[in-house]
Amino acid sequence: MPSGFMIEIKGKPVKIEYSEDDIHVIGLMDMPFEWIKQGSKSVEIRANSDVRPFDYSVIKPGHILRLIxxxxxxxxxxHVIRVDHYQTVKELLNIEGMENTLPTLESVAEAIELIHSFPGYKQGIxxxxxxxxxxx
Structure with a gap:
């Protein structure tokens, strides 16, 4: 898969979703970024897709995530503590817990709908x- 994806932040191009050795740069929307920053979210959910070509299987425990x-x-x-792979979002949420992944959502069904709404995620999963x- 090609390395990197360009987005625009405040009128400037920014490269995300690429790796430099064991540092992995990924973009987050404002709310999940703040949850991780504040410590209320400990598990980031990611799926490979054909829309944003980053291979999340390269992320391993001991690596660093640089979140933008x-x-x-x-x-x-x-620091990456653990990476687990699941076949479905429902399986992931049931094992990882809503409180660790999407702390403000009320239900697994709502969380699945949100995750599937990201471009390429439903098909990628x-x-x-x-x-x-x-x-x-």
């Missing part, structure tokens, strides 16, 4: 599965 807020451009780094990346 896609709205503000703020960044922070977290069917094809590649979905990753739970625990960070600290």
């Amino acid at each position: 807020n896609e709205q503000t451009g703020e960044s922070l780094e977290r 069917v094809k590649y599965g979905v990753y739970a990346i625990e960070v600290m």
Whole structure:
């Protein structure tokens, strides 16, 4: 898969979803970024897709995630504690827990609908599965 995906933040191009050795740069929407920053979210949910060509299977425990807020451009780094692969979002949520993944959502059904709404995720999950990346 090609390396990197360009987005625009505050009028400037920013490269996300690429790796430099064992540092992996990924973009997050504002709310999940803040949850991780504040420590209320410990597990990031990611799926390989044909829309954003980053292979999340390269992320391993001991690696670093450099998270970029896609709205503000703020960044922070977290250590990867664990990476688990699941066949479905429902399986991931039932094992990882809503409180660790999507702490403000009320139900697994609501969370599945949200995850499937990201471009390429629904098809990508069917094809590649979905990753739970625990960070600290």
